Amino acid sequence: MYGGIEAGGTKFICAVSDQGEIIEKISVPTTTPNETLALVFDFFDQYELEAMGIGSFGPIGVDPTNERYGYVLATPKKGWKNYDFLGSIKERYDIPVAWTTDVNATAYGELLKGAAQGKNSCLYLTVGTGIGGGVVLNGEIFSGSAHPEMGHIMVKRHPDDDYEGTCPYHKDCLEGLAAGPSIEARTGIKGQDLPEDHPVWDIQAFYLAQALVNYSLTLAPEKIILGGGVMNQGHLLQKVREQFTTLMAGYMETPPVEEYIVQWGIPNESGIIGSLLLAEKVHQEK
Numbered sequence: 267m268y269g270g271i272e273a274g275g276t277k278f279i280c281a282v283s284d285q286g287e288i289i290e291k292i293s294v295p296t297t298t299p300n301e302t303l304a305l306v307f308d309f310f311d312q313y314e315l316e317a318m319g320i321g322s323f324g325p326i327g328v329d330p331t332n333e334r335y336g337y338v339l340a341t342p343k344k345g346w347k348n349y350d351f352l353g354s355i356k357e358r359y360d361i362p363v364a365w366t367t368d369v370n371a372t373a374y375g376e377l378l379k380g381a382a383q384g385k386n387s388c389l390y391l392t393v394g395t396g397i398g399g400g401v402v403l404n405g406e407i408f409s410g411s412a413h414p415e416m417g418h419i420m421v422k423r424h425p426d427d428d429y430e431g432t433c434p435y436h437k438d439c440l441e442g443l444a445a446g447p448s449i450e451a452r453t454g455i456k457g458q459d460l461p462e463d464h465p466v467w468d469i470q471a472f473y474l475a476q477a478l479v480n481y482s483l484t485l486a487p488e489k490i491i492l493g494g495g496v497m498n499q500g501h502l503l504q505k506v507r508e509q510f511t512t513l514m515a516g517y518m519e520t521p522p523v524e525e526y527i528v529q530w531g532i533p534n535e536s537g538i539i540g541s542l543l544l545a546e547k548v549h550q551e552k
């Protein structure tokens with residue numbers, strides 16, 4: 267049996283799998299580390315786990331040679347900043363634990379069971395309250411001394427956009443210009459309530475397409491998978507594909523754009539499924 271945690275800023279989803287099937291799943295609110303982990307332990311204590319996988323909100327320490335490996339780093343979430351999350355889990359359960367970001371776990375889940383099945387690589391990008399991305403290359407999660415922060419790349423401005431941007435660090439990085447809150451800040455209306463013919467969607471698609479061009483040029487994944495609340499707008503996906511084709515201008519060969527840039531295959535589930543699959547992977551590698 268394997269345990270998986272998709273640790274989000276508002277809730278933790280915990281699940282146990284046996285022979286590839288999820289046999290139990292719960293959701294607990296993210297409050298303080300002590301409170302939340304007490305509920306997490308109550309759940310997992312019921313099982314004899316062989317390994318666990320954690321996909322966590324971040325930023326997190328992912329470099330095993332760094333003393334803050336396994337820590338949650340500069341989060342505004344009260345009590346979690348510099349918290350040794352992985353250490354607390356390992357103290358309770360003396361088993362192998364796979365540790366990565368929520369978006370990396372989602373990319374892994376999508377690669378093995380979702381929209382990128384049969385591929386060796388994929389990139390997952392969530393467009394919601396923030397923008398974040400994860401990458402799996404040759405079946406392995408891509409990581410350096412830190413995990414990628416794909417939401418904070420710089421993009422060129424749309425000529426009709428003078429919105430300053432919401433990012434507290436950069437103002438007009440990708441996340442500052444294209445995450446859900448920027449749509450609401452420009453229009454005064456939440457994305458889910460905006461009509462499809464509103465001009466802001468073209469602006470949105472322009473920024474997202476630039477990001478996907480940049481990721482394609484630097485990482486060359488076999489598939490790009492989009493998820494998150496904003497991508498519930500089906501028409502936006504088509505606009506992103508069109509702008510991607512225009513901006514790439516035929517320079518790099520990618521698969522046909524309808525196959526290359528797609529919606530996630532297991533909406534809202536790929537994160538926990540990926541975490542469980544990472545538990546299985548770390549178990550087999552031990």
Ligand code: ADP
Nearest residue numbers: 394395396446447456457458494495496498499
């Ligand atoms: P989070 O990123 O916090 O996990 P979501 O992925 O649901 O949560 O993203 C929330 C953001 O997505 C909000 O800014 C919200 O306005 C926007 N959003 C949610 N649903 C839609 C929708 N159907 N169309 C456009 N924007 C949406």
Ligand code: ZN
Nearest residue numbers: 418433436439
């Ligand atoms: Zn930023």
